[in-house]
Structures are given as C-alpha cells and as structure tokens.
Amino acid sequence: MRKKNKQKGHIPLPALARLCKIYNLLEEMHDKGETSISSHDIGKRLGVGSHNIRKDIGYLDEAGTSGAGYDIAKLKSSIEFTLGFETERNACIVGLGSLGSVIINYQMKQFPCFTIVAGFDSNINKLEIMKTSIPVYPTYEIPSVIKSKRIELAVVTEPDRNIDKITERLIEGGIKGIINFSPVMLSSPSESVYIRNIDIITEFRYVSALFTLHDR
Amino acid sequence: MRKKNKQKGHIPLPALARLCKIYNLLEEMHDKGETSISSHDIGKRLGVGSHNIRKDIGYLDEAGTSGAGYDIAKLKSSIEFTLGFETERNACIVGLGSLGSVIINYQMKQFPCFTIVAGFDSNINKLEIMKTSIPVYPTYEIPSVIKSKRIELAVVTEPDRNIDKITERLIEGGIKGIINFSPVMLSSPSESVYIRNIDIITEFRYVSALFTLHDR
Numbered sequence: 123m124r125k126k127n128k129q130k131g132h133i134p135l136p137a138l139a140r141l142c143k144i145y146n147l148l149e150e151m152h153d154k155g156e157t158s159i160s161s162h163d164i165g166k167r168l169g170v171g172s173h174n175i176r177k178d179i180g181y182l183d184e185a186g187t188s189g190a191g192y193d194i195a196k197l198k199s200s201i202e203f204t205l206g207f208e209t210e211r212n213a214c215i216v217g218l219g220s221l222g223s224v225i226i227n228y229q230m231k232q233f234p235c236f237t238i239v240a241g242f243d244s245n246i247n248k249l250e251i252m253k254t255s256i257p258v259y260p261t262y263e264i265p266s267v268i269k270s271k272r273i274e275l276a277v278v279t280e281p282d283r284n285i286d287k288i289t290e291r292l293i294e295g296g297i298k299g300i301i302n303f304s305p306v307m308l309s310s311p312s313e314s315v316y317i318r319n320i321d322i323i324t325e326f327r328y329v330s331a332l333f334t335l336h337d338r
Numbered sequence: 339m340r341k342k343n344k345q346k347g348h349i350p351l352p353a354l355a356r357l358c359k360i361y362n363l364l365e366e367m368h369d370k371g372e373t374s375i376s377s378h379d380i381g382k383r384l385g386v387g388s389h390n391i392r393k394d395i396g397y398l399d400e401a402g403t404s405g406a407g408y409d410i411a412k413l414k415s416s417i418e419f420t421l422g423f424e425t426e427r428n429a430c431i432v433g434l435g436s437l438g439s440v441i442i443n444y445q446m447k448q449f450p451c452f453t454i455v456a457g458f459d460s461n462i463n464k465l466e467i468m469k470t471s472i473p474v475y476p477t478y479e480i481p482s483v484i485k486s487k488r489i490e491l492a493v494v495t496e497p498d499r500n501i502d503k504i505t506e507r508l509i510e511g512g513i514k515g516i517i518n519f520s521p522v523m524l525s526s527p528s529e530s531v532y533i534r535n536i537d538i539i540t541e542f543r544y545v546s547a548l549f550t551l552h553d554r
Contacts, residue, residue, distance in 0.1 A: 153499075283369075307362070320538070324358045326517070327362075331358060331422065333422075
C-alpha cells in the first residue's frame with residue numbers, strides 16, 4: 123500500500139486542484155443521497171472534459187470502476203486517503219477585524235483539514251478586549267508562536283500597512299502556506315511557501331466594471 | 339467625451355481583470371504616499387510583462403504619460419472613470435449565517451461599487467431574530483425584492499440544499515451577477531448572468547493536499 127502510494131504520489135498541480143473540486147462535488151452528491159456518478163457528469167459540472175476527469179481519478183490509489191459510474195462513497199474516501207484529508211494541521215489567523223473574528227469563531231468543520239490554534243493582530247488594545255475561544259497574540263510574536271504551535275498555514279484577513287513585515291515574520295517562523303484575503307497582493311519570496319491571494323475587493327470592482335461596460 | 343468613451347469601450351476581459359488589479363495596486367501605493375509608478379514596476383507586482391500593462395492602460399480614456407512613470411493619482415482616476423467605479427449599484431446577500439451576517443454588517447467601504455440593500459435566508463425563524471441595519475426577507479421573496487429594489491448583484495454565502503432553486507429565483511428577478519462563496523459550484527444558465535465561484539473550502543483542501551504530497 124505504502125509503495126503504491128509513493129508511485130502514485132506525483133500528481134500534477136492542475137489535476138490536484140481538480141481532484142479537490144471533484145471531492146467537493148462528491149460531498150454535495152453524497153449529502154443529497156446520490157450513490158453513483160459518471161465521469162461525464164463530473165466533467166459537465168466542473169466544465170472539464172470527461173477524459174481529463176478519468177485521468178485525474180487515475181492518480182488515486184484506488185480509482186474504482188467507471189463502467190456504470192463511480193461509487194460516490196468509495197471515490198470520496200479514495201480522494202480523502204490519497205490527498206491526506208484526514209490529517210488535521212494547525213493554522214492561524216492574522217488580522218482580527220470583522221472577517222478575522224468570524225473565521226476565528228467559525229464552526230471548525232467549515233475549514234476542512236485545518237484547526238485554527240492562534241490569532242494575531244498588531245493592535246494590542248484590540249487583543250485585550252477580544253473574546254475568542256482561541257489564544258490571540260501581538261504580531262511581533264508571530265515567529266515564536268508559529269514554531270511552538272507547529273502552525274503550517276496562515277490566513278491573512280486584514281489589510282495592514284505592515285503586511286510586508288507580517289509576511290517576513292510568517293516566513294521567519296517557518297510557515298508553509300498563506301491564504302491572503304487582504305487586497306494587498308502577496309508574492310512568495312521562496313518556492314517553499316505557497317501563497318494564494320483571494321481578493322474579494324477586486325472581484326467586486328471587476329463585476330461593477332463588467333456591468334458598466336455592458337450598459338454603455 | 340462620450341464619443342471617445344464609446345470608441346474605447348471594448349476592453350477584452352483579461353485586460354479588464356488586470357485593470358482592476360492595477361487599480362488596487364495604485365490605491366495601495368497612493369495610501370503609502372507614493373506619487374508615480376512605472377509600467378515595469380506594475381508588471382512586476384502583478385506578475386505580468388510591462389508590455390501588457392502598457393496595452394491595458396492604453397484602453398483607458400486618458401492614459402497619461404509613461405515616460406517617467408505614470409502619475410498614480412491621475413491613472414487611478416482614469417481607471418475609475420473608464421470602468422465606472424463611481425457608480426454605486428445595489429447588491430443583496432443570500433444566506434445569513436455567520437459569513438453573511440458579517441458581510442451585511444460590514445463597513446460599506448469594504449465592498450466598493452456596491453451597496454447592500456437586502457438580505458435573504460430560507461430560515462424564517464432566523465430572520466425574526468436577526469439584528470441588521472438592512473431589511474431581510476425569506477428566499478421566496480427573492481424575485482420581487484430584486485425587481486423592486488433594482489438589485490444587480492447577489493452575494494451567496496451559505497451552502498443551501500435548495501441552491502438551484504435560489505439561483506432560479508435570482509435569475510427570475512433579473513439578477514445580473516452572482517458572487518458565490520458557498521462550496522456548491524454554480525454555473526450560469528444564461529450568458530447574460532455573470533457567475534463567479536469563490537470556493538474557500540476547496541482552497542483549504544488544496545493547500546492541505548499540497549502539504550501532504552510534499553511531506554511524502
């Protein structure tokens with residue numbers, strides 16, 4: 123099993139991204155009580171050809187048969203196993219404004235694979251009055267807390283004038299990934315740190331511009 | 339002016355998306371007190387060649403000179419004018435769970451170009467106890483409220499078993515765009531409705547899978 127796992131370990135990133143989306147779809151179908159789905163239907167829902175879907179699923183340890191469609195429960199647990207979704211990793215939130223506060227108090231099940239174990243904010247007054255179930259720290263403690271709590275992922279939620287300094291501190295602490303919801307685009311200073319910018323503000327502007335150009 | 343506007347109105351979508359990101363960057367630089375920036379520096383920050391940046395800026399009504407770099411304030415207001423960022427449009431939130439509640443009570447400046455004028459939830463009990471500054475309605479009222487309040491954009495925040503029904507109602511009301519934060523992927527039933535899926539759950543899973551494959 124272990125050996126097979128290693129052989130199959132090299133999944134190209136686009137396939138990995140699609141497998142995560144396939145998993146999501148399977149969870150939705152499973153919740154609705156469906157038991158099987160074809161590669162054609164998966165492809166249709168994700169806007170990808172069924173050939174690609176079959177290839178993606180081929181990277182899994184136990185692909186299951188596609189003849190009369192995939193068994194949803196089996197395919198789901200195969201993705202879980204191959205991609206390690208059962209592993210819980212530690213995450214932190216940087217920026218405890220309104221979005222950060224929601225995330226920190228959110229139902230944990232909403233953030234799969236990660237447990238939020240710390241929050242950071244550069245406003246020390248804010249830290250003193252915050253009511254959270256999770257310990258909060260000033261941002262200068264980022265490197266030491268990340269190391270001591272073995273935090274792998276940082277979720278950055280607020281724009282901060284010192285965002286470059288915050289990124290430096292995260293990397294100094296040995297962070298492996300940053301999901302950045304602030305409108306300031308971060309770029310990775312090293313190949314070993316994965317950075318994903320999810321810029322909601324720009325999304326709103328883009329939609330507005332689309333409507334404007336359409337109206338003219 | 340109007341005529342020039344029309345001539346320059348055909349901006350390809352990738353250029354439009356980049357112009358929104360350029361605007362964002364200009365806002366950040368402007369806040370920091372910077373006054374000029376070169377196409378090279380813009381390109382570097384966005385991970386795009388400077389040639390593309392100059393081409394994107396060429397779609398604007400008043401591009402400004404690039405010789406000694408663009409004047410940040412001028413370029414910013416040129417983007418604002420061409421893309422119509424000064425126009426305030428109406429938006430609604432569908433799903434008033436924790437994420438939806440934050441958005442509905444968020445500082446309006448955080449969501450540029452749109453004012454949130456209504457909230458919807460299928461849980462009528464929840465509507466009765468909600469404290470918001472914005473009127474909230476049951477989801478079956480979506481079509482009539484969208485029409486009467488001239489809502490152009492819907493922000494969907496919660497997974498809902500009836501999400502297909504909700505999408506139908508939004509379209510029945512004449513919605514022009516949907517930003518979907520729920521993990522259920524929506525696809526547009528018509529070319530006239532812009533749908534953007536921002537799937538945070540899948541993003542967390544993808545990062546986790548990356549770490550897992552890297553560790554093996």
